[in-house]
Amino acid sequence: xxxxxxxxxxxxxxxxxxxxxxxxxxxxxxxxxxxxxxxxxxxxxxxxxxxxxxxxxxxxxxxxxxxxxxxxxxxxxxxxxxxxxxxxxxxxxxxxxxxxxxxxxxxxxxxxxxxxxxxxxxxxxxxxxxxxxxxxxxxxxxxxxxxxxxxxxxxxxxxxxxxxxxxxxxxxxxxxxxxxxxxxxxxxxxxxxxxxxxxxxxxxxxxxxxxxxxxxxxxxxxxxxxxxxxxxxxxxxxxxxxxxxxxxxxxxxxxxxxxxxxxxxxxxxxxxxxxxxxxxxxxxxxxxxxxxxxxxxxxxxxxxxxxxxxxxxxxxxxxxxxxxxxxxxxxxxxxxxxxxxxxxxxxxxxxxxxxxxxxxxxxxxxxxxxxxxxxxxxxxxxxxxxxxxxxxxxxxxxxxxxxxxxxxxxxxxxxxxxxxxxxxxxx
Numbered sequence: 265x266x267x268x269x270x271x272x273x274x275x276x277x278x279x280x281x282x283x284x285x286x287x288x289x290x291x292x293x294x295x296x297x298x299x300x301x302x303x304x305x306x307x308x309x310x311x312x313x314x315x316x317x318x319x320x321x322x323x324x325x326x327x328x329x330x331x332x333x334x335x336x337x338x339x340x341x342x343x344x345x346x347x348x349x350x351x352x353x354x355x356x357x358x359x360x361x362x363x364x365x366x367x368x369x370x371x372x373x374x375x376x377x378x379x380x381x382x383x384x385x386x387x388x389x390x391x392x393x394x395x396x397x398x399x400x401x402x403x404x405x406x407x408x409x410x411x412x413x414x415x416x417x418x419x420x421x422x423x424x425x426x427x428x429x430x431x432x433x434x435x436x437x438x439x440x441x442x443x444x445x446x447x448x449x450x451x452x453x454x455x456x457x458x459x460x461x462x463x464x465x466x467x468x469x470x471x472x473x474x475x476x477x478x479x480x481x482x483x484x485x486x487x488x489x490x491x492x493x494x495x496x497x498x499x500x501x502x503x504x505x506x507x508x509x510x511x512x513x514x515x516x517x518x519x520x521x522x523x524x525x526x527x528x529x530x531x532x533x534x535x536x537x538x539x540x541x542x543x544x545x546x547x548x549x550x551x552x553x554x555x556x557x558x559x560x561x562x563x564x565x566x567x568x569x570x571x572x573x574x575x576x577x578x579x580x581x582x583x584x585x586x587x588x589x590x591x592x593x594x595x596x597x598x599x600x601x602x603x604x605x606x607x608x609x610x611x612x613x614x615x616x617x618x619x620x621x622x623x624x625x626x627x628x629x630x631x632x633x634x635x636x637x638x639x640x641x642x643x644x645x646x647x648x649x650x651x652x653x654x655x656x657x658x659x660x661x662x663x664x665x666x667x668x669x670x671x672x673x674x675x676x677x678x679x680x681x682x683x684x685x686x687x688x689x690x691x
Contacts, residue, residue, distance in 0.1 A: 266292060267646075270339035272299040272330060272354045273346030274309045275523070276597040277368050280638070281343050282309070286319040289646040295319070297337040300346075301327045304527035311522070330354065334361045341366055347440055348447040352377040359390035366393050366645060370456040371663035373448035375671050375688040378664055382691060385660055393645070394663030398457045399464055399656040400644070401637035402628040403590060403611045407465050407579070408654050410625070415615060416581030419466055421561045423578040426458055431594040433548075433568035434510050437482045437539040439597075442546060444674075449546040451475065451670035451677075455566055458575075459554075460658065460666035465579070468558040469665050473672035474682040477550035481569040487540035499536040500525065512536045512596065552673050574610075584617040607633060664689065 271282050278298075285293045295313075300306045303326065310321040325333035334342070334357075342358035344351050344367040352372045355365050371394050372378050385392060398404050411419060428436075428450075436454070440446045447453035463469060480486065484495060496504040499511035514525040514536050524535035548569060554562040574591040591610035613625040630636010644657055665685075672683035 266294045267341060268294050268296045268337070268339045269341050269343055270297040270299065270333060270337055271295070271343045271345060272327075273344065273350075273368075274298050274300045274302075274305050275345065275347075278309070278343075278345040279312065280633075281345065281366070281642075282313070283317060284642045284646065286313060286317045288642065292648075293646050295322055296339055297323045297325060297333050299325045299327060299330055299333055302527045302530045302533075304530055305523060308522045308527070330357060331361065334358065334363060339363055344368060348373050348453060349377075349445060352381050355381055355392060356384040359384050359388040359392070362388075362390070364391040364393075366395060367663065369394055369396060369460075369663070370448065370452050370667045370670070371660065372667065373446075373452055373671075374674075375668070378667065378671070379689045381660065382664065382689060392660040392663070394658045394660065394666075395641060395645070396457065396460050396464075396656075396658045396662070396666070397633075397637040397641045398461055399637065399654075399658065400640035402630045403588065403608075403613060404461060404464075404637070405654055405656065406613060406625060406627055407461075407577070407586065407588060410586060410613075410615065411465055411579070411581075412467075412654075415584070416579065416586055416617075417583030419558075419560050419579055419581045421580045422462055422466070422563070423576075424458055424462065424562060424564045425576045426455070426564075426566045427570035427572060427574055428454070428566070428568040429570050429573040429594055430510065431596060432573055433570065434482070434539045435512070435596050436546070436568060437544055437548070438512055438537050439535050440533070442537065442544045444545040447546075448667070448670060449674060450566060450568060451477075451547070451550055451552070451673040452667055455550075455552075455564070455670050455673075456666045458564065458566075459669035460662060462554075462556075462562055463662065463665055464656075466556060466558065466560055468556045468560065470554050470669045470672070470685045471557050472555040472682050472684055473552065473669055473676055474554075475550065475552045475673035475676040477547040477677055479544060479547055480549040482539045482548050483544045484540055484542050492540060495540065496538050497541060498534050498538065505538070508538075510539045547677070550673070552669075554669060584615060586613065586615055588613045608636075661691065664691075 306324040313319045494504040496502040499505035500514045505511035550566045552564040577588045579586040593607040616622040632639040
C-alpha cells in the first residue's frame with residue numbers, strides 16, 4: 265500500500281520532497297495535500313505539480329487548517345519544510361494526531377522547542393526523521409568509512425572550515441533567515457549540517473561548546489564603514505540595486521517571481537531584501553570549539569562572504585591524518601535547478617599515514633544535488649533502504665544533537681562562557 269504524504273511549507277525546500285514523490289516514487293508514495301500560510305504560493309505549487317511533473321493538483325490548506333488537513337486527508341507522514349521556528353509546532357501536532365514526521369533540518373531553533381519535540385516523541389511513540397543529505401554524499405560517507413575502518417586510528421581532533429560565498433552565503437541575509445528568531449542564526453540553520461557530519465563521522469556526541477562571532481560584513485553599519493552610500497530596502501525595481509552584485513531581482517526569475525513576488529500581497533514577505541540593510545540579527549563570521557564525549561576536539565569556522573563555496577576538513581588521529589577539500593557550485597535557493605544545489609566542482613580526500621607515503625582516496629562519483637547525496641537520501645526515505653553499514657538515516661536524536669551544538673554556540677555567544685550540552689535538554 266502506498267504511503268500518504270502531506271507537506272507543510274511550500275517555499276524553496278518543499279519541491280525537493282514533493283517533486284521526488286510525484287516523479288520518482290509513485291509506486292511507494294502519494295502526495296495527498298499541501299499546507300502553507302500563503303494561498304498564492306500553494307496555487308503556484310499546484311501549477312508546478314500539473315505542468316512540470318504532470319501530476320494532479322492536490323488539496324490545499326492554510327496554516328490554521330493544518331489539523332483539518334490531517335483529519336481529512338489522513339497522511340501517514342507529514343513533511344515539514346516551513347520556517348524553522350515553526351517546525352516544532354507542526355512536528356508535535358502531527359505526532360499527536362497519529363502521523364510520523366520527516367523534518368527538514370534544522371529540527372528546531374532552540375533548546376525549549378527541542379525539549380517539547382523530545383517530550384512529544386515520548387508521549388506519542390511516533391517517529392521523527394531529520395533529512396541530513398550531506399551524510400549521503402559519497403565523499404562524506406567515505407570519511408565515515410575511513411574512520412570506521414581505523415585508517416587513522418583514534419580521532420583526536422578535527423578542523424572544519426566552511427565557506428559560504430557571496431551568492432549562496434549572501435542569500436541568508438536577504439530572506440527570513442536574517443532574523444535570528446526564525447532560524448537560530450547560521451550556527452543552527454546552516455551549521456547543523458556540519459555538526460551532524462562530525463557526530464556522524466566520529467560516532468560521538470558534543471559535550472562542551474564555546475563560540476565567538478558577529479555580524480562583520482553584511483548589514484548597513486558595516487557597509488557604511490566601508491564607504492558605501494547607495495542603500496535600498498529591497499532589490500526588485502530599485503534603481504540603487506541595479507549594479508549591486510549582492511542584489512536579487514525577483515522579476516528576472518520566473519520561479520522566484522511565482523513563488524515569492526506574486527505572493528507578497530498575502531503575507532508581506534519580501535525574498536529580495538538588501539543584505540546591507542537594517543534589521544539583520546544573525547552573525548556572518550563564527551568560530552566554535554567543541555569537546556566531544558570521546559574527548560575529541562573540533563575547531564570550526566563559518567564565514568558567509570567568501571570568494572568560493574565549499575569546505576576544508578582536517579582530521580587528526582593516532583595513526584595519521586585525513587584532509588578533504590570540497591568546492592561546491594554557487595546557487596540561490598529556488599533560483600535554478602534542484603540538482604545544482606550543492607553540486608560539486610572539485611573534491612579530494614588525502615590520507616597521510618603516520619609512517620607511510622600519503623595517498624589520494626578514490627571517491628565514487630555522485631549524481632544530483634549536494635554532492636550526489638540528495639538522490640541517495642530520497643531513495644532511503646521513500647523506498648526505505650534497510651541495509652546501510654554507515655547508518656546514515658538520521659533520527660530525532662541525531663537531529664537534536666546537531667542543533668544542540670549550534671544552540672549551545674548561540675548561548676556561548678551571548679554569555680561569553682562555555683556551555684555544557686547535557687544541561688540543555690533531557691532525553
